[in-house]
Every structure is written in C-alpha cells, then in structure tokens.
Amino acid sequence: MKVREIVQALALEVLAGEPLLDRPVTGGYASDLLSRVMAAAKAGNVWVTLQSHPNVVAVASLLDLAAVIVTEGSAVEPGTVQRAQEQRVVLLRTPHDTFTVVAKLAAMGVEGSA
Amino acid sequence: MRDHEPAPRPRVSDITKVQELAYQLKIQQVMTSPVVTVTPETRMADLKEILRTRRISGTPVVEGGQLVGIVSIEDLIKALERGALDSPVAQWMTSRVVTVRADDSVIEAVKRFAQYRVGRLPVVDAEGRLVGILTGGDITRGLLAAIGLGYQEEEIHRYRASHIFEDIESDNTSLILRYKVRARDFQRGGEASSKIRRALTRLGGSPQVVRRAAIAAYEAEMNIIIHTTPGGELVAEIQPHQMRILAVDHGPGIEDVERAMQPGYSTAPEWIRELGFGAGMGLTNIQKCADEMHLESKLGVGTRLTIIIRLHPEAQTPPGSR
Numbered sequence: 001m002k003v004r005e006i007v008q009a010l011a012l013e014v015l016a017g018e019p020l021l022d023r024p025v026t027g028g029y030a031s032d033l034l035s036r037v038m039a040a041a042k043a044g045n046v047w048v049t050l051q052s053h054p055n056v057v058a059v060a061s062l063l064d065l066a067a068v069i070v071t072e073g074s075a076v077e078p079g080t081v082q083r084a085q086e087q088r089v090v091l092l093r094t095p096h097d098t099f100t101v102v103a104k105l106a107a108m109g110v111e112g113s114a
Numbered sequence: 115m116r117d118h119e120p121a122p123r124p125r126v127s128d129i130t131k132v133q134e135l136a137y138q139l140k141i142q143q144v145m146t147s148p149v150v151t152v153t154p155e156t157r158m159a160d161l162k163e164i165l166r167t168r169r170i171s172g173t174p175v176v177e178g179g180q181l182v183g184i185v186s187i188e189d190l191i192k193a194l195e196r197g198a199l200d201s202p203v204a205q206w207m208t209s210r211v212v213t214v215r216a217d218d219s220v221i222e223a224v225k226r227f228a229q230y231r232v233g234r235l236p237v238v239d240a241e242g243r244l245v246g247i248l249t250g251g252d253i254t255r256g257l258l259a260a261i262g263l264g265y266q267e268e269e270i271h272r273y274r275a276s277h278i279f280e281d282i283e284s285d286n287t288s289l290i291l292r293y294k295v296r297a298r299d300f301q302r303g304g305e306a307s308s309k310i311r312r313a314l315t316r317l318g319g320s321p322q323v324v325r326r327a328a329i330a331a332y333e334a335e336m337n338i339i340i341h342t343t344p345g346g347e348l349v350a351e352i353q354p355h356q357m358r359i360l361a362v363d364h365g366p367g368i369e370d371v372e373r374a375m376q377p378g379y380s381t382a383p384e385w386i387r388e389l390g391f392g393a394g395m396g397l398t399n400i401q402k403c404a405d406e407m408h409l410e411s412k413l414g415v416g417t418r419l420t421i422i423i424r425l426h427p428e429a430q431t432p433p434g435s436r
Contacts, residue, residue, distance in 0.1 A: 018137065019133040019134035019136070019137050020134065032390050033390055033393040033395070034336075034390045034391055034393070035333065035336075035391070035393045035394075035395035035396050035399055036393060036395060038329050038332060038333065038395075038399055039329070039395060039398075039399045039402065043321075043325070049390075051389070051390040053300060053389055053390075054300070054301055054303070055300055055303045055304055055336075055389070055390075055391075056390075057304075058303055058304020058305070058307070058308060058332070059304065059332070061304070061308060062304060062307060062308060062311060062328045062329065062332050063325070063328075063329075079301060087308070088134075
C-alpha cells in the first residue's frame with residue numbers, strides 16, 4: 001500500500017511531501033512520546049500523533065518514516081512544514097483523533113509491528 | 115503489511131524523483147531567455163522570416179514592455195491561406211495569453227500546459243514584464259539536467275567519502291564531527307543527529323548501524339536541549355571499526371545517575387513533557403542502540419555521556435528488533 005492510497009481513503013490534508021506519496025508503507029505506529037517513537041517505529045512506517053512541532057520532522061527523518069499523520073487538526077507551525085519540505089518528510093493532517101485514524105488504517109490492512 | 119500487496123513498480127523512485135524536481139525547480143531555471151518578440155504592428159511576412167530564421171514556432175507580442183498577445187505558426191498559416199501576409203500581427207495574434215511566473219515551480223507550468231493545451235507559455239516577473247518563454251522541451255531538458263546533476267553529485271559524495279579511510283593512512287584514523295547544541299532550542303532539535311546520520315550514510319555505514327547511531331545521537335542531542343542550562347556539545351568520532359558519540363555539557367549535572375537510567379524516570383518539566391519529550395526513555399533508547407555506554411555526571415559541574423557503536427554489527431543481535 002502506498003501513502004497516496006491512505007491520503008485518499010482518509011481524506012488527509014497534505015502539508016508537505018506531495019512528491020513522495022508513492023512510497024510504500026511498511027506498517028504503522030502511534031504515540032505522542034517522541035522517545036517511544038524513536039525506539040519502536042520502523043523505516044517506512046506511518047506515524048500517527050497529536051504532536052506537531054518541528055521535532056516531529058526530525059524524528060520522522062531520522063527513522064526514515066513513510067509519513068506522519070497529525071491528528072485532531074493540531075495547529076502546525078510554519079517551521080514544521082518548511083522543515084518537512086527540506087528533509088523530504090511527508091506531513092499529513094486530519095481533523096479526526098488518533099484512535100479513529102488508527103482504526104481506519106487497521107481496516108485498510110496497515111499493521112503494527114508488535 | 116500483508117503479503118498480497120502488489121510489489122512496488124520498478125523505477126518508482128525515479129518517477130518520484132522527477133515529480134519532486136518538478137516542484138523544486140523554478141521556471142526561471144529552465145525557461146529560454148532572452149525571448150524573441152514582435153510588436154502588434156509587425157507584418158505577418160516579417161513574422162514568417164523571424165520564425166524561419168530563428169527556427170521557432172511562435173513568439174510573444176510585446177507593446178511598450180507589456181505582453182499583449184502571442185502569435186504562432188498556426189496563425190501564420192491562416193494568414194498565408196487568406197493571402198494576408200501584409201496584415202499586422204495584431205490581426206491574428208491570441209490576445210488572452212496564459213502566462214506563468216518566473217519564480218513559480220515547474221509543476222505550475224506542467225499544470226497549465228495540460229489545462230490549456232498551449233504549445234508555449236510566456237514567463238513574466240512579479241511586475242508582469244516578459245522575462246522568458248517556456249515550452250515542453252525546455253521542461254524536459256531542465257528535468258533531465260537536474261536529475262543528472264543530482265545523481266552525479268550524490269555518487270561523487272558517496273564515492274569520495276567511503277574511501278576516506280582507505281585513502282588516508284595512519285595508525286589510527288578517525289573523523290571527528292563537532293556540533294554545538296543550545297539549551298531549549300527545540301526548533302533545531304535533531305539537526306546535529308541528522309547531520310551525523312548523513313555523514314555515516316556517505317561513509318558507507320550499513321542501514322542497521324546508521325539507524326542505531328541516529329537514534330543514539332538524537333536522544334543525546336535532545337537530552338542536552340531539554341536538561342542542560344548552558345547547552346553543550348555533541349561529538350561524533352568515526353573510525354573504521356567503530357564510532358563514538360560524546361555528549362558533553364556543563365550543567366546542571368544528574369543528581370542520581372542510577373535513577374536516571376531507569377526507564378520512565380524523568381526530571382523534565384511539564385511544558386516539555388507536553389511537547390512529547392522527557393518521557394524518561396532517552397537513556398534507555400541509547401543503551402539499546404549502543405554496544406557500550408558510559409554516563410559520568412557531577413551535580414553542579416556537568417555530564418559526559420559516551421556511546422560506542424561498533425560498525426560491523428554481524429557480531430551481535432541488532433538492537434531495536436524487539
């Protein structure tokens with residue numbers, strides 16, 4: 001499954017990384033604690049979080065994640081979007097909460113790594 | 115991911131790269147400039163000569179510096195059919211001209227070509243002055259040049275870097291990268307570790323080693339940002355067989371090192387935890403990624419964290435694969 005299919009199915013807003021939407025997704029991870037994400041998310045995963053500050057981009061870039069989905073319509077700083085563009089990170093946003101997003105991803109066949 | 119997912123099409127990465135470049139490249143980087151132009155008063159017979167001698171298929175029509183129309187070889191053919199070569203360009207030109215801005219991305223031009231089915235787009239600056247012209251061919255050439263350039267640059271980087279340790283002989287060669295890390299500078303958090311990651315990749319580090327080093331460096335960098343008062347320094351010393359990451363700061367120091375090592379133990383204030391940091395997992399993460407880790411700290415003096423990662427991971431089970 002590609003990031004683009006998830007964007008379409010969940011009607012996500014693409015904040016950055018439009019050219020990178022054809023990347024395959026290897027699985028999913030959800031947490032708002034960055035160190036947990038650092039420890040557990042895998043390359044190619046889609047990460048669902050409420051956090052939206054620029055460090056989210058650093059984490060996604062360091063782990064080579066396929067996409068970040070920011071939930072509950074969190075206000076995303078312009079610095080975060082700019083950094084995502086520079087570091088080639090796909091940044092997506094939805095008004096829905098994390099639970100709803102994860103449920104939909106699971107229904108699409110995106111799996112956790114546990 | 116399930117097994118029945120179709121395998122990714124070959125060369126998807128190439129396609130993505132082109133798409134990405136279409137967003138990154140500016141129209142001014144690929145357009146043709148300066149532009150051959152005519153005025154509304156130019157006779158069609160003269161236009162015919164201009165198109166023939168310059169080997170072009172159309173030109174913008176300019177009056178007093180302003181773009182007023184565009185005239186193409188198709189307009190010329192119509193004029194020829196009517197035997198009206200003595201008439202002025204004004205009579206045959208298209209005056210509602212679709213333009214693009216010089217500082218727009220190439221993708222804007224691609225969209226406009228698709229939408230209006232025109233052969234060329236005049237390029238204007240912010241004041242509406244004509245600065246160039248763009249055809250599909252210009253875009254193709256620009257993209258091809260950019261791909262070639264990027265490919266060559268990255269290959270050269272990787273080649274040169276991966277040979278450092280073979281090219282330079284000594285009894286003990288090491289490459290030392292130093293980064294200043296400022297306290298509370300969350301905006302730049304992860305910058306130093308991103309640079310360390312890139313350096314290791316260029317030096318030919320295996321993905322597993324690069325990942326471990328990136329996680330350890332990130333957590334060490336964030337610790338300096340979150341916990342220190344005067345900031346500190348992140349140093350990566352890369353040797354052929356191992357890398358050492360040093361995180362040094364000058365305060366305030368850790369009161370109880372043993373407790374600090376416990377997963378989930380954190381001294382981060384509430385506002386930092388709300389940002390998603392300070393979960394008390396940093397040192398635990400580092401320990402999982404490191405082959406060796408040493409933490410020395412003195413309250414009121416500072417902290418020195420040493421992380422060693424061996425570059426040939428086949429000897430042990432890779433951390434992070436729980």
